[in-house]
Amino acid sequence: MxxxxxxxxxxxxxxxxxxxxxxxxxxxxxxxxxxxxxxxxxxxxxxxxLAHYQSLFSTRIPSKDFPTNIINSLIVGISTGTISIFISVLGAYSLARFPFKGSATFGKILLVVYVLPGIPLLLPIYALLSNIRLIDTLLGLILVYTAMYSPFSVWLLKSFFEAIPIELEEAARVDGASALRAFYSITLPLCVPGIVTSFMFVFVSTWGEYTLAQLIITEGAKKTVPLGLASYMTDQYIEWGPLVAATTLTVIPVLAVFLPLSKYFISGLSAGALKE
Structure with missing residues (x-):
């Protein structure tokens, strides 16, 4: 052999x-x-x-409303991904094209901030959201997730922008393009693999996050998928049938996002790692 x-x-x-x-x-x-x-x-x-799947869609009480849980997670995941990408593109481009003293160290600090454990931040996050009345709202969850996952996206996209020759933008400027037009017509399209990778990372991370969601969301109608799955498990009994059916359905949106864009995700991670 x-x-x-x-x-x-x-x-x-x-x-x-x-x-x-x-x-x-x-x-x-x-x-x-x-x-x-x-x-x-x-x-x-x-x-x-198909009884377990039928029960998921026929049981629509506030504490167990799985279709609403999926919709809430889609809203949170897509919104967080979109906002994070917007912030990360601007931040990464600024760090790559307009370096300042200590900018390289600042870029590494972004990664350190991301890998730090979030448990010690639970109390400050709850106090902050409580003060601005965003507890038990999807907007509060979106803002927290954006703050959590944007540093990694900035760190990843920064390496993409640094790898794109600045001469391409300068040539466009010579031809009469403004700085903004050179950015979104030339530089931004070349960073599509990194942007897709960052979006998928944020979406998948928010889709399965449980701790912060449990802290911020208490109302049944606003629960996300992880909280919806937890509702089928109690101290006395676990509803295994609906639980495994819901778990199966939970994977579908992730696969729907990942499979069509997997080539961008793999190339984005590989390229980002090599460039860094």
Whole structure:
């Protein structure tokens, strides 16, 4: 057995181990409650049913309204991603094109700020949002997420702008283009992989974030997907059927965003890492 074949086998085994829980959840969502709870579970459903999916959309009480949870998460994720990209593009371009004394250190500090644990900030964040009356609002959640994820986006996009020769913009200026037109006609299109990568990172991060969402959102009608999933788990009982069905549906929007743009995401991360 040659080395190439061994590597392929190892990769397939690792992928199988990583993906098996997802397949188990998806297949379990089509099982009856009795089949899910049996002591001798089978991989494939013996009597497939859509009852769990039907219950997700038929149960529309404030504490359990999964369609509304998905809509709330989409609003938060898309809004946060859009605002973060707008801020990050301006910040990254400024750092790349208008360096100042200590700008390189400042760029690295942005990454340090991102990796710092957020738990110590929970109390200050809650106090701040409470003072400006944004507790239990999607806007408050969007603003907090924007502040959390923008530093990483700035750090990533900065390396893209630095890699684009400034001579391209200077040539456009010589041809009569304004600085703004040279920016959005020449420089910005070349940074599309980095922009897409940053947007996907922010969207996926907000989609699965639980701690801050639990702190800020208390009203059932404003809960996001992670809080909606938690509503199927109580101290006394776990509704496994609706829970696995909701988990399956939770993955769909992420795949819908990631798969069409995966080539930009991979090239963006690789290019950003190499340029930095």
């Amino acid at each position: 040659n080395k190439e074949l061994k590597r392929k086998i190892i990769v397939l085994l690792v992928l199988a181990i990583m993906l098996f829980p997802f397949f188990w959840i998806i297949l379990s969502s089509f099982k009856s409650s009795r089949e899910i709870m049996t002591m001798a579970p089978s991989l494939f459903p013996q009597d497939p049913t």
